[in-house]
Amino acid sequence: MIKIEKRNDVPMALYFFTPFIAIILTILGGGIIFYILGFNPIEALKFYFITPISNLYGLSELLLKATPLCLIAIGLSFCFKSNNWNIGAEGQLTFGAIVGGGVALLFYNQEGFYILPLVILAGAIGGMIFALIPAILKTYFNTNEILVSLMLVYVSKLLLDYLVVGPWSNPEGFNFPETRQFSDSSRMPLLFEGLRIHAGIFLALAAVMLSWFILYKTYLGFQIKVSGLSLKTAKYAGFKGKTMILVVFMISGACAGLAGVGEITGPIGQLHRMVSPDYGFTAIIVAFLGRLNPFGIIFASLVVALTYLGAETAQIFLQIPKYTGQVFQGMILFFLLASDYLLFFKVKILNLKKNELRN
Amino acid sequence: MYKNFFRYLISAIFLLGFSVNSNADFKVGFVYVGPTGDHGWTFQHHEGRNAVEAAGIKTTFVESVPEGADAERVIRQLAQSGHDLIFTTSFGYMDPTNKVAKDFPNVKFEHATGYKREHSNVSTYSARFYEGRTLLGHIAGKMTKTNTIGYIASFPIPEVIRGINAMTLAAQKVNPNIKTKIVWVFTWYDPGKEAEAAQALIDQGADVIMQHTDSTAPVQTAEKAGVWSFGQASDMQRFAPKSILTSIIDDWAPYYVERAIAARDGKWNQQDTWHGLKEGMVAMGPYNSAMGADLVKEVEQLQKDLASGKVHSFTGPIYDQKGNILVAEGKVADDGMLAGMSVYVKGVEGDIPK
DSSP: OEEEEEOSOOOHHHHHHHHHHHHHHHHHHHHHHHHHTTSOHHHHHHHHHTGGGSSHHHHHHHHHHHHHHHHHHHHHHHHHHTTOOOOOHHHHHHHHHHHHHHHHHHTTTOOOTTHHHHHHHHHHHHHHHHHHHHHHHHHHHOOOHHHHHHHHHHHHHHHHHHHHHTTTSOTTTTTOSBOOOOOGGGSOOBSSTTOOOBTHHHHHHHHHHHHHHHHHHSHHHHHHHHHHHOHHHHHHTTOOHHHHHHHHHHHHHHHHHHHHHHHIIIIIOSOBTTSOSSHHHHHHHHHHHTTTOHHHHHHHHHHHHHHHHHHHHHHHHHOOOTTHHHHHHHHHHHHHHHHHHHHHEEEEEOOOOHHHHHO | OHHHHHHHHHHHHHHHHHHTOSGGGOEEEEEOSSOTTSSSHHHHHHHHHHHHHHTTOEEEEEOSOOSSTHHHHHHHHHHHTTOSEEEEOSGGGHHHHHHHHHHOTTSEEEEETOOOOOSTTEEEEEEOHHHHHHHHHHHHHHHOSSSEEEEEEOOOSHHHHHHHHHHHHHHHHHOTTOEEEEEEOOOSOOHHHHHHHHHHHHHTTOSEEEESSSSSHHHHHHHHHTOEEEEEESOOGGGSTTTEEEEEEEOOHHHHHHHHHHHHTTOOOOOEEEEOTTTTSEEEOOOOGGGOHHHHHHHHHHHHHHHHTSSOSSBSOEEBTTSOEEEOTTOBOOHHHHHTOOSOBTTBOSOOOO
């Protein structure tokens, strides 16, 4: 017979250590999968985790890929910490990209130092407004924010489809579903000649610092953490629950919107249908792998970004199917949840004798 | 002294590294937008790759590469890792392909269905799919009982509008009462949406379903509803054996083999290729016996005439929806007009989404 008991004394150090266990288990699990697929596991893992970042270009691509993941996950950590399940970061990212991209298109034939800040601001506001929808519906109409935020992802994606096919499509683009290229003044400055890493990374780093400050040094952060631990306690302490819900969703939406604007003003340079390969969903894994801790999230976003790059490299050099990248992301989350379960619960296998059962 | 020695050594290693890049090391890379098992667009490009491999040339592919920021990295990685010729097989790779081509002047690039050739090492290629649509229109015009043809369209780009028009013109020639109903799904590949669109068209009275999307869902929906359909991109017959009358097959293999050998032997030149039935880039699947021997014979003759140039898909008089003349009697549309086609011909219902 198996009995499950809650542990009361979970050491903090172990709590932050289990993500590493999850990553090690994922690497081992990946090796086994490669072996079953008929590849040399050591070689495959080398192409997966080392080759992609063995040169400057690779490192730049890693940071480029990690930037939106980190930004979104930082925003999500505010929601998740306070028990608000915002699953729609992908939609907030898309809407931010739409609003920011709209401003960039307004200035498509103009140059000026003020354009990029305007575009970035518009993107953040766009994401914020879009995140307010599930927040307001939750606080005033008691709707389920998981459903609302998730469904809004499709709304924003369809809106983007409509805009790039219809009113915003490039007049010289033969009706192809994409807008004009943005002017250079709407583009994120590149940090190094020849590499794609751009100034958006500073937005991510600023978000990390700011979120650490808010979460650990302010009254709002205290409210968020208490609400996450126990809603009843928060109510008893007299916290204004509704305002807090609105604020965390706004922060989360603004971060996702910034990520969207970073993509379109950074590597993409225009609006089209593929603004994000589901960064908003992958960032949920990043947020949990990073333990909802700002610095943990930096680390987690780099690890998850590497699974994308590794999948490409492994396919180029060994022709390993590219979907192993998604398998890796799935495994990381699975092993993390599994080790969390074992961390918080004791599994006892009871050796009962017949007469004990009878009692 | 030592310093110089090392400098020579390093440059010697570098020179060696570049000079061993001879025929034996010649490699071709492919970038796909979908999975190799989509049984449509990417599947056919993959078949083309297999043919290059069978010709004794080493190849590599990367599948399901999103058309956003990731494409540039994948193309660049292929160029960096010693691939000499790279095929990028979706429209959305147009700008990334040209960007990478600029940085790798010694690598050749081939971009499918695009129009930008910004550097001398970028070629573009596409197929005259509309010739196949003409054959489909002829068959559909003869087979329909309701005089209504349902068309599942992806994006209102010239290529798709060309297909709709070519099909409608050919159907009208054999059946003047033909109406073409269109559902725009705004995707290349989404089995759920495509199936819904097929059902909606069947509900509106269409008894022949055609698609300019890549999944097998529309033909399967048609099979269930007992109406006719046509396969797209690859031979889809086994997914709907009763319903499919024939398929338009994209056969990239001869082109890929030819270009790969040309690049290997140093005979590659920039070009813009637009091949059709004549060159075999567009091919037809087996004709369904339900068409009857006479119709099959007719269509096979038309196929020959299109290939030889005796018949052109867009022969005047052609009118737009309002009755204005687009192509005068006795004239044929030139490639420039075809490449930029953005209006429906008479007989197509509805408006092009704007």
